Amino acid sequence: MALPKMVVKSPETLLRSIHYPPLTGAEEEGAVRAAAHEDINLITLLPAASAPGLQVRDLKGNWHDVSCDLGAIAINSGDMLKEASGGYFPSTTHRVMNPRGAEAKLPRYSMPLFLHACPEVRALGKTYSQKLSGRAPARNRA
Ligand SMILES: O=C(O)CCC(=O)C(=O)O
Ligand SMILES: [Fe+2]
Numbered sequence: 001m002a003l004p005k006m007v008v009k010s011p012e013t014l015l016r017s018i019h020y021p022p023l024t025g026a027e028e029e030g031a032v033r034a035a036a037h038e039d040i041n042l043i044t045l046l047p048a049a050s051a052p053g054l055q056v057r058d059l060k061g062n063w064h065d066v067s068c069d070l071g072a073i074a075i076n077s078g079d080m081l082k083e084a085s086g087g088y089f090p091s092t093t094h095r096v097m098n099p100r101g102a103e104a105k106l107p108r109y110s111m112p113l114f115l116h117a118c119p120e121v122r123a124l125g126k127t128y129s130q131k132l133s134g135r136a137p138a139r140n141r142a
Contacts, residue, residue, distance in 0.1 A: 001121060007042065012116030020053075020108040023098060033108070034096035039078040041114045046074040049110035051103060057093040066094075080117060 007013065020033045033053060046054065046066070054066040054074065066074045076092035099106065 003042070006117045006121050007115045008118065010116045010118045012041070012119075014114045014116070015111065016114065017111045018109065020096070020110075022107050023104040025104075027098060032095055032097055036093055036095040038091035038093055039076060039114060040080065041078040041116045042080045042084070043078055043115050044076040045113040045115065046076065047111055047113075048072040049108060051099065051106055051108040053096045053099060053108055054110070055095055055097060057095075059090070063095075078114075084117075084121075 036057065048068040048070055050068070052065060052068050054068070055063045056066055056074070056076070057063050066072075076094060077089040079091045081089045082091045096108075096110075098104070099108070
């Protein structure tokens with residue numbers, strides 16, 4: 001099934017608006033706003049956040065800042081796309097770093113759109129619904 005058809009009217013697709021409050025100054029050394037992870041869905045669209053901080057890791061393990069220029073959209077591949085493509089598209093490891101200097105006093109807002117496949121989409125012999133069952137409750141899923 002073509003990717004655009006996989007996501008039409010998917011009940012799992014989620015637009016999340018995230019507010020990262022300004023730092024208090026009491027954060028532990030090395031603390032981050034979001035630890036390195038991969039999203040479980042097909043692809044995630046990340047319109048430019050209000051402030052920098054998002055980083056993606058390349059296949060050699062190097063981290064790269066993601067632009068937050070107005071109008072930019074980053075697209076992360078997720079675990080389900082990795083499975084559906086037999087690993088051709090690895091899921092993007094990403095994290096959100098704590099800001100430094102003057103930016104530490106600013107909140108950060110981001111609004112990722114987590115595109116999920118429709119329940120009937122099959123990958124590796126299982127439907128998307130079967131793959132999701134046993135995972136975190138829907139409200140915690142990304
Ligand atoms: O806030 C961001 O820029 C990314 C958030 C994220 O990776 C997530 O919610 O899964
Ligand atoms: Fe994420």
